[in-house]
Amino acid sequence: MSERAPRTILHVDLDAFFAAIEQRDRSELRGKPVAVGMGGANDRGVVSAASYEARTFGVHSAMPIRTARRLCPDCIFVPVDGAKYQRVSREVMAILRRFTPLVEPISIDEAFLDVTASRALFGDGEAIARQIKAAVRGELELTASVGVAATKLVAKIGSDLRKPDGLVVVPPGTEAAFLAPLPISRLWGVGPSTATALRDFGVATIGDLANLDRSALVRRFGKHGASLVDRAHGVDADPVDDPDGAKSVGHEHTFDEDTADPEVLERTLLAMSEGVSGRLRHAGLKAGTVTVKIRDSGFNTVTRQRGLPEPTDLTDPIWRTALDLARPEMRGKRIRLLGVTASGFGVREQLGLFEAGDERQRRVVEAADEVRERFGTRAITRARLLRTGIPAPFERDPGTAVERRGEHAVAEDPEARRRKRRPAPANPAAPPPAGDADAVDDAFDD
Numbered sequence: 001m002s003e004r005a006p007r008t009i010l011h012v013d014l015d016a017f018f019a020a021i022e023q024r025d026r027s028e029l030r031g032k033p034v035a036v037g038m039g040g041a042n043d044r045g046v047v048s049a050a051s052y053e054a055r056t057f058g059v060h061s062a063m064p065i066r067t068a069r070r071l072c073p074d075c076i077f078v079p080v081d082g083a084k085y086q087r088v089s090r091e092v093m094a095i096l097r098r099f100t101p102l103v104e105p106i107s108i109d110e111a112f113l114d115v116t117a118s119r120a121l122f123g124d125g126e127a128i129a130r131q132i133k134a135a136v137r138g139e140l141e142l143t144a145s146v147g148v149a150a151t152k153l154v155a156k157i158g159s160d161l162r163k164p165d166g167l168v169v170v171p172p173g174t175e176a177a178f179l180a181p182l183p184i185s186r187l188w189g190v191g192p193s194t195a196t197a198l199r200d201f202g203v204a205t206i207g208d209l210a211n212l213d214r215s216a217l218v219r220r221f222g223k224h225g226a227s228l229v230d231r232a233h234g235v236d237a238d239p240v241d242d243p244d245g246a247k248s249v250g251h252e253h254t255f256d257e258d259t260a261d262p263e264v265l266e267r268t269l270l271a272m273s274e275g276v277s278g279r280l281r282h283a284g285l286k287a288g289t290v291t292v293k294i295r296d297s298g299f300n301t302v303t304r305q306r307g308l309p310e311p312t313d314l315t316d317p318i319w320r321t322a323l324d325l326a327r328p329e330m331r332g333k334r335i336r337l338l339g340v341t342a343s344g345f346g347v348r349e350q351l352g353l354f355e356a357g358d359e360r361q362r363r364v365v366e367a368a369d370e371v372r373e374r375f376g377t378r379a380i381t382r383a384r385l386l387r388t389g390i391p392a393p394f395e396r397d398p399g400t401a402v403e404r405r406g407e408h409a410v411a412e413d414p415e416a417r418r419r420k421r422r423p424a425p426a427n428p429a430a431p432p433p434a435g436d437a438d439a440v441d442d443a444f445d446d
C-alpha cells in the first residue's frame with residue numbers, strides 16, 4: 001500500500017456512557033432523566049454523565065449538581081461507580097480489538113481504530129462500523145456512535161454528529177465538503193478564544209475558514225493558523241497509535257474554569273501523579289523521567305522535563321518532581337490545563353517492583369492498588385484530595401480534543417492511553433531555566 005492510499009479510520013464513542021450503563025443495570029431508570037454524579041450532601045459535586053432524557057432539560061457533564069437539580073427537578077441522581085465503568089470500558093475495547101489490533105483508546109468510552117488492513121476480512125469501514133455497533137448493542141446492551149473517515153479528525157467529528165446511536169461515513173475526497181457547513185467550534189484546536197478571533201475574519205463555519213487566505217491566518221495566528229487551514233480541509237496525518245509502541249504513561253486535565261489557586265493546582269498534580277504511578281505499577285513499569293505540561297489562560301503551553309535519580313513507580317517522587325517543574329511555570333498565571341507524564345521505561349519487572357527494605361511501602365501501595373481495582377481510581381485519594389470536589393482528572397479529560405492530548409498511557413489502560421502526536425520542537429522563546437529541566441514548545445494548539 002502506498003503511503004498516500006487513504007486509510008480507513010473509525011472513531012467509536014459510547015452514548016451517555018456512565019448514564020447508559022446505569023440505565024442498563026437498573027431498569028427503573030430507563031427512559032428517565034438520569035444524571036450520574038456525586039450528589040448527596042456534597043453540593044460542590046458535578047454531573048459526570050447525563051442521559052439523553054436529562055439533556056433535553058439542559059443537563060450535561062461538568063455541570064454542578066445544584067444547577068442540574070434546578071434545571072431538572074425530576075432528574076434521578078445516581079452515584080458514580082467508577083470500577084463498573086472501567087470494567088465495561090475494557091469490554092468495549094475488547095470488542096474493538098476483534099476488528100484490528102490498531103485500537104487507540106482516548107478516553108474511557110472512545111477509541112480510534114485503523115481498520116485499513118481489516119477490510120479484506122470484515123468488509124469496508126461502514127460494514128465494520130455496523131458490526132461494532134451490533135456487537136456493543138448485542139453483548140453489552142449499550143449504543144455507540146461511530147464516525148468513518150480517512151483521518152482521525154474527520155472520523156471524530158463524524159461520530160459526534162448524529163449522536164446517539166449515530167453512524168456517519170465520510171468517503172475519502174469529500175472531507176472538505178463534509179466539514180464546510182459545520183460551525184468552527186467542531187474543529188479541534190478552535191477553543192472559545194480562537195473562535196472569537198476568527199469571528200474578526202468573518203469566519204463562522206469550517207468552510208469559511210477553509211476559504212481564508214492562508215498567509216493572513218499565519219500572520220494572525222502563527223503556525224497555528226496554517227494547521228487550522230489544513231484541518232478545515234480535513235487534513236490530518238496523525239496515525240492511530242500502535243498499542244505496543246506506548247512509551248509513556250500520562251494524564252492531562254483541562255479545568256472547567258481556568259484557575260490560579262495553588263491548592264487546586266497542586267492537588268490536581270497529585271491526583272494525576274497518583275494515576276500515573278498506579279498505571280506504572282499495573283503495567284510493571286518504572287519510569288526514569290517526569291514531564292509536566294502547563295497551559296495558561298492565554299493558551300501558552302510549556303512542557304518541562306526532568307530525569308529522576310532512580311526509576312520509580314511510586315507517587316511521591318513523581319509528584320514532587322512534577323511540583324518542582326510546574327511551580328515556577330504556574331506562578332501568577334491562570335492555568336487552563338495541566339499534564340503529568342512518566343516516561344523512560346528502562347526496567348520492565350514482573351515481580352520485583354520494589355527494592356528490599358521497601359516492604360512496608362510496598363504493602364501500602366499494593367493495598368491501595370487493590371482498592372483501586374475494586375472501587376475504581378476515584379476511591380484512592382490522599383488527605384489533600386478529600387472533600388475538594390475536583391473531578392478525578394484520570395477518569396476523563398473533558399473538552400480535551402485529541403489534538404491537545406499530548407500524553408499517553410500504556411495499552412492496558414484503555415480509558416487514558418495517550419500518545420504524543422508529534423515531537424515538540426525546541427522553543428526558542430523560552431530557554432530552559434537553570435537546572436536540568438528542558439523546555440519544549442507545544443505550540444498554540446488549542
Ligand code: DCP
Nearest residue numbers: 014015016017018019048049061062109396398
Ligand atoms: N465524564 C466525566 N466528566 C466529564 C465528562 C465525561 O466524568 N466532565 C465521563 C462520563 C461520561 C464518560 O466520561 O459518560 C464519557 O464521556 P463523553 O464525553 O463521551 O460523554 P457521554 O458518553 O456521557 O455522552 P456522549 O453520548 O455525548 O458521548
Ligand code: MG
Nearest residue numbers: 013014015109
Ligand atoms: Mg461518550
